[in-house]
Amino acid sequence: AGGVRVNITAINAAISACARAGQWQTAVRLLDRAGARRDNFTYSTAITACGRALQEEEALALFRRMESDGVRRNAVTYNSVVAAVCACGNWRAAMELMGEMRREGIQPDNRTFSSLFVGLKNGNRLDHVLELLHEMSEVHGIEINAISYNSAISALASGGEWEAALDVVKHMRDRSRDPRRRRRRAASNGPPSPAEDISPGLITYNALLLAFERGRQWGRASNLLRDMIAGKLAVRPDITSYNLCLSAARNAGTWTRTLEILKHLEKDPAVTPTLLTYNTVLHALERADQHDTAFKLLYHMRARGVDPDATSFGLAILAASRARQLDVCLALHREILALGGGAAPDLDVYNAIIDCAAAVGDRSGDAVRMLDEMKLSDSARPNSFSYSKVISALLKERRYAAAVETYR
Secondary structure (H helix, E strand, O other), rough: OOOOOOOOHHHHHHHHHHHHOHHHHHHHHHHHHHHHHOHHHHHHHHHHHHHHOOOHHHHHHHHHHHHOOOOOOOOEEEEEEHHHHOOOOOHHHHHHHHHHHHHOOOOHHHHHHHHHHHHHHHHOOHHHHHHHHHOOOOOHOOOHHHHHHHHHHHHHHHHHOHHHHHHHHHHHHHHHHOOOHHHHHHHHHOOOOOOOOOOOOHHHHHHHHHHHHHOHHHHHHHHHHHHHOOOOOOOOOOOOHHHHHHHHHHOOOOOHHHHHHHHHHOOOOOOOOOHHHHHHHHHHHHHOOHHHHHHHHHHHHOOOOOOOOOOHHHHHHHHHOOOHHHHHHHHHHHHHHHOOOOOOOOOHHHHHHHHHHHOOOOOOOHHHHHHHHOOOOOOOOOOHHHHHHHHHHHHHHHHHOHHHHHOO
């Protein structure tokens, strides 16, 4: 308009930036501004922007609009819209789009199927993952790359399908060792790209650790981490590897093993423990009623340069409450409030303190104070448990009028 020539290269670059920043609405406005100069790249990047923002209908609308605009769809466009609907878990729509691809003479590739595995994960249809992997190689003749393998393993891991995930890893490893594949690689020029190198890597093994963690396979998770540490798998563990193994140990109730893993982690010069690391160990200690060790860990993590958050203190309070250590609970409660920034105990933590106050006796005033705080809270409003425990504490001390007032 106004004789100003549209610079489609600049607009495409701007839409790409919007996609990375999650600004899908701006991306669509820029596409509209491009007018008749819109091309495949313009549409593909705008569709990607919508997909990353989980705007499935907008992504599909842009894809359908291409035909009326006279812009021919290609593999990049199809892969963009398949990725968009899969991000929203609509694997059925993705399968239909893949059928459209074939009818237009465009063959699905590794990127198409990698997105489909994401769609199956988000749509909770893991029963189709192995079927699709077989279809890739046997029906479409696609040489499965590392990205597709890892997407499939990640999908299976999300549902704790550890046996199937392990089978895929073994298949991946066997293919990477195939002499014929090695000869082809040796005959080609240059090193393989990350996608072409299908040897299981850190992403692969972390996905397998997730499968073991979700599938309650603590022993297998422990063995895998041990092999990674020992250098038997050509990859060293990162903080995600350690955290997943810690989570598996916590779920198995082996709190002593979480401390052993943490000790080894803290000695690993290549890895730095995070807040999640310490909170996972604290959770294991809380479940095992190890309140003294949990309390010591709070000071230990501070000494390591990791400040506890409300979750850290809350887990220690839960453990201390069951040990009937009310003064410890109250001290940790003050620590949470001192964090500032809106940090506050959650419902379970408040109820644990009230339950402890009711149990130890002669501390009904502390129970009432916690209840009063809860009444002013936006996220931890008192429930029937809160009131019943406060009333119980008051009745034990024969504070009948206060108990009746609380009941009202």
